[in-house]
Amino acid sequence: MVNDTTRLLGLDGLAVAEVIARDEHAGQGPIVWLATIDEQARVCPGCGVRATRMKEWVITRPRDLPVGGRRCELLWRKRRWICSTAVCPRRTFTEQVPQVPARARLTERLRQASGMAVADGGRTIVQSARDHGVSWPVASAAFTAYAERMLPAEPQPVTVLGIDETRRGRPRWVYDEAARAWQAVVDRWHVGFVDLSHGQGLLGQVEGRTTQVVIDWLQERGQKWKEQVRFVAIDMCTIFKAAVRAALPHAVLVVDHFHVVQLANTALTEIRRRLTVQVRGRRGRKGNREWELRNRLTRSAARMHGAQLDPMIDDLMALPKRLGAPILAAWNAKEDLLDVLALARTHPDRTVIAGRLFRFYDRCAASGLPELERLASTIETWWPEILAFIQTGITNAGSEGTNRVIKTVARDAYGFRNPESQRLRTRCATTRKSRGCLNPA
Template sequence: MHHAIFDVPDLNTFARLDELGLEAVGQRVDSSRAVIACRVVDADDWCHACGGRGVARDTVARRLAHVPFGRRPTTLQLRIRRYRCAECGKLWRQDTGKAAEPKARLSRAGAVWALEAIVCEYLSVAAVAANLGVSWHTANRAITGEGRRVLIDDPHRFDGVTVIGVDEHVWRHTRAGDKYVTVIIDLTPVRNRTGPSRLLDMVPGRSKQAFKTWLAERPDGWKQHVEVVAMDGFTGFKTAATEELPDATTVMDPFHVVHLAADALDRCRQRVQQTTTGHRGRAGDPLYTARRTLHTGASLLTDRQRERLMILFTSSEHVEVEATWGIYQRMLCAYRAPDRTAGRTAMETLIESVSNAVPAALTELRTLGRTLKHRAADILAYFDRPHTSNGPAEAINGRLEHLRGIALGFRNLTNYTTRALLETGGFKPQLHR
């Protein structure tokens, strides 16, 4: 440290007042709050109407919540001059536009800090308000306004989107009103391996019409650039995408395809359980004990799990479960195939085998076969579109669940949509750039 060179302490630089067009002229610090007295650097003493020289008349004060320093709320107390034009008599005051928005209660730096604290530090609005020394509503308005300025209202936010994902999301767990929304995700960075996915928008409801209306509102030029739409098994999303994006390829997400087979396996196990024992699964029942093992990929089974399944399948009563389990494992192998061409061929063979000549006793497989045959094109499209799945949409849903927990729930969908876009819409910190 003996080679370090230190400058004279400068409160303007430390508190970043020079970026706001302000200069510190005094300070008052106690255990609960810091107040920095400031003046506006630019005199701004020329009349905006006639260009005449203004004569200083008096000063007015303006208080702005600023970035908190030293674990205490910090307030900027601005001393603003008022002028009268000697030529035309017009009155005006010094411009503080660099320091804050008109009528704002937070400085521009304070608003940026609040937004980053919400998005990057995962603080609640209440915690941010306490750090700034303002009310909850004041902090929330500032955060929302800054978020709209830097992200939500950005006209270029939708540029470059070529792959989108669509999924449903439960935004509240109450009986009052519709609890579902449709989320639209930009999967282009994931496909191109340039970054994570991001939330594009959130619309009320989970229906074909909700997604179709959102797509219809997009410009034709934007829709022409969309190449792929990833989705789950809901046919409403498929129909809306086909009607509004006829040139785009629809891809059914592998997670949801495997989930269909897993559901068929569970229903078959439960049916056989009832048939053979006359009751639901209980501790000690072979089928119930193996319920999680049945969902594990064959290549990941331990020796103990393999032995458990071998014993389970030696009983003739469990032959239907074994047949359904075999289809489930073949599906996993198709998706895990290192060669996508071989995986596609395996999936085509699988769909063909469960779509024809399935014994009537295997009711779950017959239902699965009809579904796979109906969505075969969307399922197989995944193998032709590397790194295209709706998995990142599920990840964003998880982040939104965390957001709702921080806020202890939301009652207003508009506020929830705004916060969700800030949380998962690709916001990048600005204060420390």
């Protein structure tokens, strides 16, 4: 008979026969005796015939989730039945219910809760195992089963695809006797594919950072999936560029403007450091005005107050001519490039874009600085992809945010030995929003 205590426990097919209280101050929860009320528990799992003869009574102690904030000790008194079918390989069997299968030490809901805490709750395997009172291998296996069941087998089609790489640990090498060379068995790089249009998060990861692994992942999605990809956002990486051109020739490549700005700031920093060594004979340090302005030089002038911008220009002009004038020219070239990128999402006219771009090229050519000439050559090489960013405003910020989550998960786990486990953990962590796990409702 189902009573209120049975409903409170909530294990289908089992009824609470008796509850024995113990000393809660000593950390001992109550003892709950269970009895079987599901008639299907008498069906033989080998032949499917309902048993009629009992052999003996068996007591098992399955562990379960806390009830009312207290961890109860479950004692299930069940029968061992004799299968009367002559051809059945099972001579005897014990009763089982969906929540507590045969020979199970944990209830299915406890196993699922430990895996859900990792996949949806953002906990580590160690945290989930400690909170649910299970071992590390049990929590890890529960997470793997839960993640494989919840994550979609194939990603939905996307319109804007982001591709970026992230570094994991160190590479592992083995010596190939036949080839007499060292072969990498674990690569230090993972390439991630992110949905930048519909919010699916991380679509998948592949180990390695080569053109072929990117092409292979895209080819596995099928022709219909690839045809719906209209834009691909990448950083200034020739590997990704060649892979997209080979697998998605119809897609428009877009370069993320963050990496363009970073490239300009790197060129400005290299010029400042080189000139400081040439003029002062050492590296910059406190007391050298160009070194004290190193952070302000890499900031955008549009985001600086006049009280900061004007004194910076005056200080650079007050430096020795061999030092201050080139740094100021490099800073102006950097700002010219930022003015070009600032046209994004404003639907500019072609003449406006051409005018600002010419001003940048002209300043780089007139400076005579090799760093600026190299920067101008790089911009010229990647100009079609940069122009696509100005026209569409698409960025790869979603991929960069995904990489930050991936690194956070790796730090919380103190690293991963198994690349497959890391890919599964990171995909769960980066798709919680699309699966509704971060929705308070």
